[in-house]
Amino acid sequence: MKCDIVLAGVGGQGLLSIAMLIGRTALDQGLRVKQAEVHGMAQRGGAVHSHLRLSDRPIASDLIAVGTANVLLAMEPLEALRHLPMLADDGVVFSNTTTIRNIPDYPDEEVLRQQLASRAAIKWIDAERLAQEAGSLRTANVVLLGALSQALPMEQRIFERAIRTMFSRKGDTVVEQNLRAFAHGRSAVREESAP
Amino acid sequence: MATRLLLGDEALAQGAIDAGLSGAYAYPGTPSTEITEYVQRHVAVTSQSIHCRWSSNEKTALEEAVGMSYAGRRAMASMKHVGLNVAADPFINAALIGTRGGLLINVADDPSMHSSQNEQDSRLYGEMALVPCIEPADQQQAYDAAIYAFEFSERHELPVLLRLTTRLAHSRADVEIHEDGSRPQNPFSLPNDKQRFILLPAHARARYLRLLEQQQALVEASEESPFSTLSLEGDASLGIVSCGIAGNYVQETFGGKVRHPWLQIGQYPLPVRRIEALFSRCSRIIVLEEGTPFVESRLRGLPLRSSPEIFGRLTGHLPRTGELAPESVASAFRSSGAPSADARHRPSPLLRNRPPALCQGCPHIDSYRALNQAMAPYRDRGRVFADIGCYTLGAMPPLEAIDTCLCMGASITMAKGAADAGTSPAVAVIGDSTFAHSGLTGLLDCTAEQTPITVILLDNGTVAMTGGQDSQATGRFAQLCEALGVDREHIVAINPRADRHEESVAIIARELIYDGPSVIVAQRECIQTLRRSNSTRKPESPPRGCRQDAKGDPQ
Numbered sequence: 001m002k003c004d005i006v007l008a009g010v011g012g013q014g015l016l017s018i019a020m021l022i023g024r025t026a027l028d029q030g031l032r033v034k035q036a037e038v039h040g041m042a043q044r045g046g047a048v049h050s051h052l053r054l055s056d057r058p059i060a061s062d063l064i065a066v067g068t069a070n071v072l073l074a075m076e077p078l079e080a081l082r083h084l085p086m087l088a089d090d091g092v093v094f095s096n097t098t099t100i101r102n103i104p105d106y107p108d109e110e111v112l113r114q115q116l117a118s119r120a121a122i123k124w125i126d127a128e129r130l131a132q133e134a135g136s137l138r139t140a141n142v143v144l145l146g147a148l149s150q151a152l153p154m155e156q157r158i159f160e161r162a163i164r165t166m167f168s169r170k171g172d173t174v175v176e177q178n179l180r181a182f183a184h185g186r187s188a189v190r191e192e193s194a195p
Numbered sequence: 196m197a198t199r200l201l202l203g204d205e206a207l208a209q210g211a212i213d214a215g216l217s218g219a220y221a222y223p224g225t226p227s228t229e230i231t232e233y234v235q236r237h238v239a240v241t242s243q244s245i246h247c248r249w250s251s252n253e254k255t256a257l258e259e260a261v262g263m264s265y266a267g268r269r270a271m272a273s274m275k276h277v278g279l280n281v282a283a284d285p286f287i288n289a290a291l292i293g294t295r296g297g298l299l300i301n302v303a304d305d306p307s308m309h310s311s312q313n314e315q316d317s318r319l320y321g322e323m324a325l326v327p328c329i330e331p332a333d334q335q336q337a338y339d340a341a342i343y344a345f346e347f348s349e350r351h352e353l354p355v356l357l358r359l360t361t362r363l364a365h366s367r368a369d370v371e372i373h374e375d376g377s378r379p380q381n382p383f384s385l386p387n388d389k390q391r392f393i394l395l396p397a398h399a400r401a402r403y404l405r406l407l408e409q410q411q412a413l414v415e416a417s418e419e420s421p422f423s424t425l426s427l428e429g430d431a432s433l434g435i436v437s438c439g440i441a442g443n444y445v446q447e448t449f450g451g452k453v454r455h456p457w458l459q460i461g462q463y464p465l466p467v468r469r470i471e472a473l474f475s476r477c478s479r480i481i482v483l484e485e486g487t488p489f490v491e492s493r494l495r496g497l498p499l500r501s502s503p504e505i506f507g508r509l510t511g512h513l514p515r516t517g518e519l520a521p522e523s524v525a526s527a528f529r530s531s532g533a534p535s536a537d538a539r540h541r542p543s544p545l546l547r548n549r550p551p552a553l554c555q556g557c558p559h560i561d562s563y564r565a566l567n568q569a570m571a572p573y574r575d576r577g578r579v580f581a582d583i584g585c586y587t588l589g590a591m592p593p594l595e596a597i598d599t600c601l602c603m604g605a606s607i608t609m610a611k612g613a614a615d616a617g618t619s620p621a622v623a624v625i626g627d628s629t630f631a632h633s634g635l636t637g638l639l640d641c642t643a644e645q646t647p648i649t650v651i652l653l654d655n656g657t658v659a660m661t662g663g664q665d666s667q668a669t670g671r672f673a674q675l676c677e678a679l680g681v682d683r684e685h686i687v688a689i690n691p692r693a694d695r696h697e698e699s700v701a702i703i704a705r706e707l708i709y710d711g712p713s714v715i716v717a718q719r720e721c722i723q724t725l726r727r728s729n730s731t732r733k734p735e736s737p738p739r740g741c742r743q744d745a746k747g748d749p750q
Contacts, residue, residue, distance in 0.1 A: 010549065023200050023367055033200060036366040038309065039225055039662070044585060046551030060446035062366040065521035081543050102552065107545045115545050 001031075002055040003153055004064045008083045009075030010100045011045050014141035017166070019050040021145060022152070025162045026054045029154045036062045045102060047079055054153065072120075073148045075127070075141065076100050077112055084119055093122040094147050094189070096140070123147065123189055130184040136174075139181035146185025156186070201370045203363035204229035206334040207301060209370070210341030212239050215378035217268035217296070218246035220256035222632060223661040224275030225310035226364035227303035231273055232664075239377060249658075251667045252603070252632040253278035257285045257300065264298040264354075265392065267384035269345050271299035276315050278302070281603065281633070283320065286354075290324045291402040292392050293352040296381050297345035303359040306486050306518040310361075310660075312583070312602065314516065316486035321356040321463060325406050327413050328356040328463040329422060330439035334368040336422060336461065343421065351409060351416075360485045362518055363440050414464050422461025425469045427476055429454045434477030434503065436460065436470070438490055441483035444524035465493060474501045481527060482507035485518055552588060558719035559586045559653055561691035563596040565699035566651060569707060570622065577620045577707075578613060582606035582634075584626040585660045586653050597624060604633025610648040611641050620649055620707040627654040628666035635679060641712040642680030649706045650714045652676075653691075655721035663724045676714045685713035692719065 005022070009015040016037055023035045036051040051064045069087050074080030074095040087093065095116065099109060116122050125147045131140040142163065149159055163182060167175045201209060208230045211219070221231040234240065234247045246263070250256035253274040263270035274282060279302050286300060302320075305311040321328035329344055331337040337359065344355040390398050417423065435457040437445050442459040458473045460466065474480065480503045482491040491507040506512040512527045513519070553560050563586075570577055581587055581597035582605065589596040599609055606623035614621035625634050630652055641648055652672055658664040668675060676686050685706065689699040699717075706713040 011551065020367075027198065027200050027369055032369055034366060034368045035200075036362060039228075039365050044551040044554060044588065047549040059368070060443040060451070061521045062362050062368075062440070062443065063520055065447070065525065078547065078549070081546055085542060103547055103549050105547050107547060112545060115543055119543070
């Protein structure tokens with residue numbers, strides 16, 4: 001078993017937190033993990049990404065090779081487009097619908113969505129709306145994690161345990177919001193893929 | 196044994212703690228920062244009183260670590276590659292006096308310049324200083340290497356350079372760590388051998404001869420290193436030499452079973468006998484390494500009986516610059532695993548760059564807006580010399596507020612030289628931490644000659660770019676500048692806020708025409724640290740109680 005995941009987003013979206021959550025969950029499940037991150041200058045409002053590799057056998061490279069990722073999770077549509085070349089032919093994209101237009105020449109949204117859909121199997125998630133329903137806009141990253149979790153080889157309860165551990169420092173309310181966000185994201189994908 | 200998910204940086208730090216570390220000295224710098232942050236957060240800091248405060252710069256950090264080693268204890272200094280330039284003086288001389296307590300110099304190189312102004316290779320420094328260098332291939336080896344390197348340093352009485360690169364420093368993996376507690380710290384003990392520790396020329400000549408005599412033993416140790424492996428099995432039409440994490444890409448390319456004779460190097464100086472064994476078997480050799488083609492060029496110059504054809508970065512089989520990637524290594528082998536070039540693997544024409552930018556609400560934006568307006572009349576003869584930090588992003592549109600960025604501290608000194616040549620106004624823009632790191636001495640040069648420069652000291656109270664570490668001079672800038680000789684009348688403050696813009700412009704404009712050195716302190720807290728302290732309880736801040744000297748009780 002191997003699962004190569006590319007996470008992509010914009011600095012400040014909480015991408016590294018969910019990368020860490022996935023890593024810890026995989027470790028709890030007895031899997032081997034490698035998770036390459038971007039720190040430093042790039043984090044300041046720029047494009048950020050992380051390569052996450054899970055396997056039941058030792059993993060050699062920290063980086064995923066171009067054209068071989070099983071899943072791409074994009075927290076922003078333009079970032080989905082940026083990392084699309086990483087995806088294997090049978091790979092799947094989970095993308096947030098909300099754009100972050102902090103650059104002057106952001107492409108037309110409709111054209112961008114069409115371009116993505118024509119190039120890959122893509123599942124859209126309205127993470128901001130679902131996060132709001134979960135009780136806090138700040139849980140949008142965990143909504144996306146919930147959606148992604150449908151494609152990962154780990155059990156739901158182990159994810160939930162990792163969420164509890166990670167947010168326990170911030171109090172019960174934050175833990176509950178994040179658990180709801182995770183569940184919303186998980187069912188959003190299930191509903192969408194239902195016939 | 197317990198399994199933890201650790202960054203390469205963190206694995207190294209955990210290894211050092213388990214090896215009986217007494218002091219971690221460092222200046223923050225991507226990708227090395229997390230080594231020291233991990234030590235600072237670790238319970239051992241208080242339970243075992245490990246010294247772990249940030250130092251003013253890499254040179255002070257390394258000298259402090261050398262001092263701790265002198266007093267018998269295990270110490271390490273951590274920095275990014277360009278930090279080793281700052282610390283080069285003690286680095287090279289520490290090899291001559293040697294170590295008592297084990298001494299690690301952990302340097303994280305940044306090939307591809309993800310967060311740096313160059314991609315220099317620290318292994319060249321190791322060779323110049325004639326010290327052993329260990330280059331772990333993965334997070335587990337980073338952990339093991341710290342433990343091994345402390346022993347090694349004490350056995351050979353030499354500092355050990357531990358080289359990481361970005362991809363290992365900032366990648367997490369499961370690491371097996373010892374659970375049976377740390378090795379006890381070394382007891383405090385002082386030497387009485389002055390000849391060894393006073394590098395007068397007569398002593399230094401003897402020490403240098405000794406260092407040269409030690410080289411053969413270091414080569415022997417590299418031949419036996421647990422971080423290097425040699426396999427002579429497989430298709431000998433091509434032999435592989437790989438260093439550090441490059442070996443992982445070799446394994447990735449061949450799916451675990453490497454089909455050619457293969458030498459993986461994790462310790463320097465180079466293991467000459469192992470190279471000889473590989474070369475005598477193969478007529479062609481490919482060299483894979485992160486950074487400079489260091490091993491590739493040394494292999495060409497080795498006086499060996501066989502001289503196979505050598506391929507690598509110098510021959511264009513791999514890119515001359517930038518970090519390696521699984522696909523560049525695969526295509527160097529022309530393996531079938533090379534990426535196919537169908538439409539999806541080419542970037543879409545719709546794609547737009549999203550470069551890093553100053554945060555919304557960042558105080559530097561307001562400082563730069565005021566500076567831009569005050570400088571508007573002088574665009575022909577005036578220039579703004581900037582420095583290393585978040586505020587280097589002031590180069591980007593729409594601000595485009597700065598003209599140069601060279602290295603830590605060079606804003607003030609370049610402004611001085613340019614002022615000496617006739618630039619007017621010559622403005623230096625420097626952050627609080629960078630000023631403490633390397634700005635003070637340059638300002639002293641300016642006051643000694645009353646050079647007309649205007650220093651804008653951007654004081655956001657933290658080392659912001661690397662994630663908000665403490666800076667050594669916070670709250671002391673006015674006194675420091677006055678002590679360095681700046682006229683008290685020309686040490687002034689502005690409040691970098693949009694609603695105080697006109698006032699800031701007027702103050703800057705006034706200082707720009709002053710015929711001497713002036714310092715304008717623009718003080719407002721970093722928006723990131725402010726947000727963090729507002730939204731959460733203070734996250735485990737660096738412990739205040741940790742030891743500041745080596746007088747604590749031995750374990």
